[in-house]
Amino acid sequence: MKPEKKAAEMTVSELAKYIDYSVLKPEFTEDQIIELTKDGVALGCATICINPGYIKLCEPYVKGSDTTICPVADFPFGTASTESRVAQIKEAGKSEYVKEIDVVVNFGKLRAGQYDEVTKDLSACAAAAHEGGHELKVILETDALNEEQIRKGVECIIAADADFIKTSTGFLTGYEAKGAAVDVIAMIMDQNKGRKKIKGSGCIRTREHFLQLIDMGIDRMGIGYKSVPVVLDLKK
Numbered sequence: 632m633k634p635e636k637k638a639a640e641m642t643v644s645e646l647a648k649y650i651d652y653s654v655l656k657p658e659f660t661e662d663q664i665i666e667l668t669k670d671g672v673a674l675g676c677a678t679i680c681i682n683p684g685y686i687k688l689c690e691p692y693v694k695g696s697d698t699t700i701c702p703v704a705d706f707p708f709g710t711a712s713t714e715s716r717v718a719q720i721k722e723a724g725k726s727e728y729v730k731e732i733d734v735v736v737n738f739g740k741l742r743a744g745q746y747d748e749v750t751k752d753l754s755a756c757a758a759a760a761h762e763g764g765h766e767l768k769v770i771l772e773t774d775a776l777n778e779e780q781i782r783k784g785v786e787c788i789i790a791a792d793a794d795f796i797k798t799s800t801g802f803l804t805g806y807e808a809k810g811a812a813v814d815v816i817a818m819i820m821d822q823n824k825g826r827k828k829i830k831g832s833g834c835i836r837t838r839e840h841f842l843q844l845i846d847m848g849i850d851r852m853g854i855g856y857k858s859v860p861v862v863l864d865l866k867k
Contacts, residue, residue: 633846633847633848634845637842637846638843638845638846639842643863643864643865644675646841646845647675647676647677648676648677649841649845649850649851650671650674650676650677650851650852650853650854650859650862650863651676651677651678651679651680651701651830651832651851651853651854652671652674652676652854652856652859653680653801653832653854653855653856654667654668654671654681654685654856655680655681655682655703655706655801655802657682661685661688664681664685664688664689665688665689665692667679667856668681668689668692668693669692670856672692672693672696672698674859674863675696675697675698676698676859677851678698678700678701678730679693679698679700680701680702680703680733680853681700681701681702682702682706683702683703683719683722683723686700686702686723686726686728686729687726689728690726693728694728699728699730699731700728701730701731701733701768702723702729702733703732703735704720704723704732704734705719705734705735706733706734706735706770706800707801707802707803708735709734709735709737709770709772710737713752713755713756716734716755716756717755717759719734720732720734720756720760720763720765720767721762721763724759724760724763724765725763729765730766731765731766731767731768731794731795732765732766732767732768733768733769733770734753734756734767734770735770735772736749736753736769736770736772736784736787736788737749738771738775738784741780741784741787742775742776742780746783746786749784749787750787750790750791753769753787753788753791753793754790754792756793757791757792757794758792761792766794766795767795768794768796768797768830768851769788769791769793769796770797770799770800770832771784771788771796771798771799772803773798773809773810773815773819774803774807774808774810775803775806778818781815781818781819782822785819785822785823786822788827789823794827794828795827795828795830795851796819796823796828796829797829797830797831797832797853798811798815798816798831798832798833799811799833799834800833801832801833801853801855808834809833809834810831810832810834810835811831811833811840811849812834813843813844815831816844816847816849817847820847820848828850828851829848829851830849830850830851830852830853831851831852832852832853835852835854835862836855836858836861836862837861838861838863838864841854841862842862
């Protein structure tokens with residue numbers, strides 16, 4: 632949804648609410664995860680996006696704040712069985728500090744045109760999230776898809792009644808990295824027509840890009856820890 636005022640006129644606090652602060656690198660130590668979680672909370676980011684094994688670790692640092700924990704499921708490949716994905720979503724949703732969960736679509740099946748299978752799987756994932764009172768963001772991994780596959784993927788997400796359409800994991804290799812490029816977000820918005828929320832992730836590294844996506848009407852963005860101070864124009 633397009634904001635009531637231009638992104639350039641927003642305060643740091645207002646802009647931070649668009650950010651899922653990404654703390655997903657597998658090489659992070661627990662001390663690093665705690666430090667980055669505390670930073671995201673201090674800024675007032677919407678969520679701290681973490682691997683599910685660290686939910687308990689991060690809970691004390693979001694407690695009492697407006698920032699919640701957003702764990703990922705079947706990340707970054709999206710190739711587990713539906714039963715496994717559902718189990719991961721249900722387990723992640725046990726924390727009172729989790730309001731949203733991100734899951735990766737099986738983008739190999741999207742590329743193969745197995746749209747009914749993709750929708751069936753995502754329907755089960757969305758139902759598991761909603762049963763626990765959580766919203767589900769579905770990552771398409773758009774850099775691995777062509778335009779037809781992206782548009783079909785959007786329709787699968789909508790048909791499955793998930794809550795967010797998301798672009799990328801940030802962990803794909805072997806493809807041109809576009810992530811949440813303006814043209815990709817515009818394509819998703821064109822197909823979506825306001826039916827679901829949209830999260831851009833991947834390659835959002837400049838303030839200009841960040842503000843442009845907000846003005847376009849994006850709902851959320853996944854931003855890496857190195858880029859958060861850049862997009863928020865923080866002087867360090």
